[in-house]
Amino acid sequence: MTSGGMPSIPSSISPPPVSLPLRNIPGSYGLPLLGSIGDRLDYYWFQGPDKFFRTRMEKNRSTVFRTNVPPSFPFISADPRVVAVLDCKSFAHLFDMEIVEKNNVLVGDFMPSISFTGNMRVCAYLDTSEPNHSKVKNFITDILRRSSRIWISELESNLSTMWDGIELEMAKNKQSGFRNFLQPALFNFFSKTLAGADTAKSPEVAKSGYIDVIIWxxxxxxxxxxxxxxxxxxxIFLHSFRLPFFPIASRYQRLYDFFQKEGAEVVERGVTEFGLTKEEAIHNLIFTMGFNAYGGFSLFFPVLLDRILNDKTGLQQRILKEVRSKSSSGLTFESVKEMDLIYSIVYETLRLDPPVPSQYARARKDFKLTSYNSTYNIKKGELLCGYQPLVMRDPEVFDEPEAFNPDRFRGEKGAALLDYLFWSNGPQTGTPSEKNKQCAGKDLVVLTGVVFVAYIFKRYDSIAGEGGSITAFQRAN
Structure with a gap:
């Protein structure tokens, strides 16, 4: 850790010797208004995000360049101008809180209405320099620490319910939509572990709470x-203006009331131990549970499972062997930590398909940004944008960067690569704290992914599926 509390940046990608040439940042924002419209149409319509960044990186012959990113004109008052940073070395600057800040920076210059979060700026919108950031970050960290006592048992319980449902549906239809059972399981799991709120005590929330969060x-x-x-x-209808809160207002209020009542003990700790108001504790709790945890895992788990199902190299049998040899006494923190193959698979999935594809930060002051071959002057107030699916394919760091390699993060060489795994708003080797913006639950996220995979292969000898559906399985004897 540095004195500023940022996650440690590996020495191999830290600011280089002054001998590197100073270069003007290539690229352009184009003509006023017209440039942002053209880039927006490329991003959303003609190219898609991946091709959008790749083509501009090739055109400028640089991993650092100027461009516009949506959302923008006509009815969204957001400044689309960014400096794209698409290699590991330049991308690492996004996490140095001494030179960048994250005040209201979540998706570029765009910010949803705070009516979605009780008319207050929750932790994601707070810069580390704001007093409330420390209060909320420490509150969330405490929640995660306490929840570790029931984390694996609650996860196994909800996974059991989920796969029971999948098997019942397969008995009727010969296949089952995976997400239909995943989403309520995740909602129930995170409500209990993070807020201490048991959905069984509210049939209405148990039935539709996860749908409420999806709409929200x-x-x-x-x-x-x-x-x-x-x-x-x-x-015309989805990308041109902010969508209003009122369609979800009553549903959000139902979630608020549920967490206020069933999560009263956790909320009270937020007030008495961390100096938050009751409203701040509840709205930040909903955001952490719904936006960070539920939203993130709803994207991550299907991709993780697809990676395993689509493998043609015998990976399932290797996973099966590791799980059966390491978990004879059950799934525990100790047994799971020995499953280095599954850990590597989880890391590799996060490398190629991070749940949050883009990271942003605004320059807190003038500074020199460094890439492998050049330095660039960044002015105070300029917005930096890193598109992680490309950053995490940096050929200077990763061999065969486009390939899914389940063994990439194993052994000493693999462990060293964790310095460059940035999915959590910081390197995997960093330490979350109130002085940085790194995901407070980054280690639990990885562990949860490992338990998710390990549970499957304790329950099944093999499993098959495609297109988000499970099509076959063989139960373990």
Whole structure:
């Protein structure tokens, strides 16, 4: 850790010797208004995010360049101008809180209405320099620490319910939609572990709480998401303006009331031990549970499972062997930590398919940004944008960067690569604290992914599926 509390940046990608040449940042924002419209249409319509960044990186012959990123004009008052940083060395600057800040920086210059979060700026919108950031970050960290006592047992319980449901549906239809059972399981799991709120005590929330969160997330984020269907209707109706809160207001209030009542003990700790108001504790709790945890795992788990199901190299049998040899006494923190193959698979999935693809930060002051071959002057107030699916394919760091290698993060060489795994708003080797913006639950996220995979292969000898559906399985004897 540095004195500023940022996650440690590996020495191999820290500021280089002054001998590197100073270069003007290539690229352009184009003509006023027209440039941002053209880039927006490329990003959402003609190219998609991946091709958008790749083509500009190739055109500028640089991993650092100027461009516009949506959302922007006509009815969203966000400044689309960014400096893209698409290699591990330049990307690492996004996590140095001495030179960048994150005040209201979540998806570029765009910010959903705070009506979605009780008319207050929750932790994600707070810079580390703001007093409330420390209060909320420490509150969330304490929640995660306490929840570790029941984390694995509650996860196993909800996974059991989920796979029971999948098997019942397969008995009727010969296949089962995986997400239909994953989403309520995740909602129940995180409500209990993070808020101490048992959905069994509220049948209405148990039935539709996860749907409420999906709608709540969608209304906030759809203006920023590439969907790629029904153009130009997508551009006209989904990407042109912020979506309003009122369609979800009553559903959000139901979630608020549920956490206020069933999570009263956790909320009270937020007030008495961390100096938050009751409202601040509840709204930050909902955001952490719904946006960070539920939203993130709803994206991560299907991709993780698809990676395993689509493998043709015998990976399932290797996983099976590791799980059966390491978990004879059950799934525990100790037994799971010995499953280095599954850990590597989880890390590799996070490398290639991070749940949050883009990271942003605004320059807190003038500074020199460094890449492998050049330095660049960054002015105070400029917005930096890193598109992680490309950053995490940096050929200077990762061999065969486009390939899924389940063994990439094993052994000493693999462990060293964790310095460059940035999915958590910081390197995997960093330490979350109130002085940085790194995900407080980054280690629990990885462990949860490992337990998710290990549970499957304790229950099944093999499993098959495609397109988000489970099509076959063989139960363990």
């Amino acid at each position: 997330l969608g209304l906030q984020l759809v203006p920023t998401i590439h969907i790629g269907v029904l153009q130009p209707l997508e551009e």
